[in-house]
Amino acid sequence: MTSRGGENNTVMATQEAAHEWGAPVDVDVPSLSRIYDHLLGGGHNFASDRAVADAIMALAPGYDVFVRESRAFVRRAVLHMLTAGIEQFLDLGAGLGGVRHVHELAQAEQPRACVVYVDHDPVAVAGLELIIHGADSSTGVIEADLRHVDEVLNHAVTTRLLDLTRPVGVVAGSVLHCLPDAEEVAATLAGYHDRLAPGSLLAASHADGILLGLETAAAVEDRFSKSGITFVHRSRREFADLLGPWQPHPDGVAPVGLWRPEGLALPVRECLWGNAVLAGRRKPTGRA
Structure with a gap:
């Protein structure tokens, strides 16, 4: 439960930042740069990006x-x-x-x-x-x-x-x-x-x-x-x-x-x- 709550907080923070920056982005559409960001341990990514990253890691363990x-x-x-x-x-x-x-x-x-x-x-x-x-x-x-x-x-x-x-x-x-x-x-x-x-x-x-x-x-x-x-x-x-x-x-x-x-x-x-x-x-x- 704590983990899920932490993930939601990360998504909300990132979404708010995107709006504050004036970045027109659909948070449900993943981006390769943000997928890379997640694999590199960064925080500029959304749940959609992390879902694709996890799927790629399942196909090719060690992709990170x-x-x-x-x-x-x-x-x-x-x-x-x-x-x-x-x-x-x-x-x-x-x-x-x-x-x-x-x-x-x-x-x-x-x-x-x-x-x-x-x-x-x-x-x-x-x-x-x-x-x-x-x-x-x-x-x-x-x-x-x-x-x-x-x-x-x-x-x-x-x-x-x-x-x-x-x-x-x-x-x-x-x-x-x-x-x-x-x-x-x-x-x-x-x-x-x-x-x-x-x-x-x-x-x-x-x-x-x-x-x-x-x-x-x-x-x-x-x-x-x-x-x-x-x-x-x-x-x-x-x-x-x-x-x-x-x-x-x-x-x-x-x-x-x-x-x-x-x-x-x-x-x-x-x-x-x-x-x-x-x-x-x-x-x-x-x-x-």
Whole structure:
């Protein structure tokens, strides 16, 4: 009885917050970003999101580990970008999570770092706006579809915070598998490549159904689909094919848990349910 009461209080608090933020949201319609938020231990989610998360965990026990490892990849990639001299970041499909966000990671190492978040979920956008309130001079949020490259890059928030004549670190963590059309994904990534300055870097991760198991992967996709959520597993090769003109770094496309891991501990199998890559827009090497 206590547990049920606690859950109801959480739902009420979240609903009230959504109304206070002015976020137009149907609390009965789940969102992948809020499902991830729940799996990461965050509080920006509704009962509908938790129900889907529980169903996915029943189909693929340890899915929360995979989600956490995917976020850990983002952290490692952002830190690498900083060491490469990147001081401005574009986080596509940023969502919400119970971990440190890109601006917190980047600005802890480089106080001058600027970050623009992009998401189409109004609750995620409203939550991010509250989170970055104290850093509003160097961090901003755009409510937009990441596939609309020109809308994102020409947005007033982007032009205020990012200098597109200088390298940008693009983060696309656990979002590309929400886009069903591979050709459209490839065209989107190529669009950012062509608009950004040489020396820009792309950090991306993507779910892979091979090691998860094709039957389990299909069941996960079906469960998401029944909730109105698009989710497409792609193999390592299929993921690599999306990168187009982006040039992967020498370590190439690797399982999420094996991409430049910290420490010597062997990754658990859930760390292999997706792949990750750091790729760059090459700087000119001289005269053609």
